[in-house]
Amino acid sequence: MPLNCQRELFDLPAGLTYFNTASQSPCLRTSFAAGERGLRRKLMPWIAERAALPGEMERCRELFGGLLGAPADDVAIVFSTSYGIASAAANLALAPGQDILVLEAQFPSNVYAWERLAARAGGSVRFVPRGADFDWTGPVLEALDDRVGIVALPNCHWCDGALVELEPIAAECVRRGIPLVVDATQSLGVKPLNLETVPADFVVASGYKWLLCPDMMGFMYVAPKHQNGMPLELNHASRTGAPSMETGSGLGGCLKPNARRFDMGAADSMIHTPMCVTALEQITEWSPAAIHTYLTGLVDGIADRAQERGFTCPPKGRRIGHFIGLYRDQPWPKDLTARLAARGVHVVFRNGALRISPYLFNDEADVDRLFTALDAELR
Known part of the structure; x- marks a missing residue:
């Protein structure tokens, strides 16, 4: 069922146009209320509602896994993208002389851990340059040769939304037996990924971008073949069969036989976890496909109006549907985003692109306000 604008579910003041979800999403009103309930549990940790926390953690795993088509057993709760990528890098091997394939100007959280792994293994990180007309998929496929030991990619470039088609890349990785690690921070929850x-x-x-979750919350899918690996942290909660702390030291047992062993320490946040549940439940109810369809309509309109003004952007078919970056021949004014914010329009620069990232609280009136403000400031 097609979605309409959902602005009433967020607390955005009248007259504000927020086009910066790719940096930080506002939370849902329901998530804010859930956070207040969580704060009360912290204020009064003796209340009975604290016992709901383990069930909330499992609900988060179910919901995140559902976005991928994975069971809860395959999902770990992590702090951030960099934490998850570091976990992956700690559990993948690189033969001497092999390369790790990443995009040129890829987001740093999906680069630094690979540089460290490559340095330790005597290999290197190979940065794939963007091809003509904002093509990433072709150059990545061309770069997949016998020297590649790991592929670590997003499914769109974080600066301008240029698309990386993971389906043919994943097929080639399977054919060659190369592990594939996906940073889905800029797409999961708003574009289907199966x-x-x-x-x-x-x-x-x-979680704090397109998943509408609070800061310091993220999730990691771990394929079953890697679930006997070593987590970054070792703690009581990551183990099974350990003695109870009520009657002893709690020492003993062994690591859990699934992705839960990779959970960050203190994954059982009384405040953050219920906020994640409400956010992921709402996204599941809307469905990523429906969200993407709605946002694609807005982004296509932004692209058309940008091109009318002589700006450049990834073309239709080479961009993801839910955000876009605009370029122009001469440099953008350095204070442009501050001047737009003074007009109530919030966007951001990323690597030379004016990045515009709408969500379901935006509509065509926001697109009008954006270009009215841009025209006034660039006149």
Whole structure:
């Protein structure tokens, strides 16, 4: 069922146009209320509602896994993209002389851990340059040769939304036996991603952008073949069969036989977890496909109006549907985003692109306000 604008579910003041979800999403009103309930549990940790926390954690795993087509057993709760990527890098091997394939100007959280792994293994990180007309998929496929030991990619470039088609890349990785690690932070929850067509080894996503979750919350899918690996942290909660702390030290047992062993320490946040549940439940109810369809309509309109003004952007078919970056021949004014914010329009620069990232609280009136403000400031 097609979606309409959902602005009433968020607390955005009248006259404000927020086009910066790719940096930080506002939370849902229901998530804010859930956070207040969580704060009360912290204020009064003796109340009975604290006992709901383990069930909330499992609900988060179910919901995140559902976005990928994975069971809850395959999902770990992590702090951030960088934490998840570091976990993946700690559990993948690189033969001497092999390369790790990443995009040129890829987001740093999906680069630094690979540089460290490559340095330790005597290999290197190979940065794939963008092809003509904003093509990433072709150059990545061309770069997949016998020297590649790991592929670590997003499914769109974080600066301008240029698309990376993971389906053919994943198929080639499977054919060559190369592990694939996906940073889905800029897409999961707003564009469908299915493990049947993208059989990744690890999928990591921070929650504070398109998943509408609070800061310091993220999730990681771990393929079953890696679930006997070593987590970054060792603690009581990551173990099974350990003695109770009520009657002893709690020492003993062994690591859990699934992705839960990779949970960050203190994954059982009384405040953040219920906020994640409400956010992921709402996204599941809307469905990523329906969200993407709605936002694609807005982004296509932004692209058309940008091109009328002589700006450049990834073309239709080479961009993801839910955000876009605009370029122009001469440099953008350095204070442009501040001047637009003074007009109530919030966007951001990323690597030379004016990045515009709408969500379901935006509509065509916001697109009008954006270009009215741009025209006034660039006149």
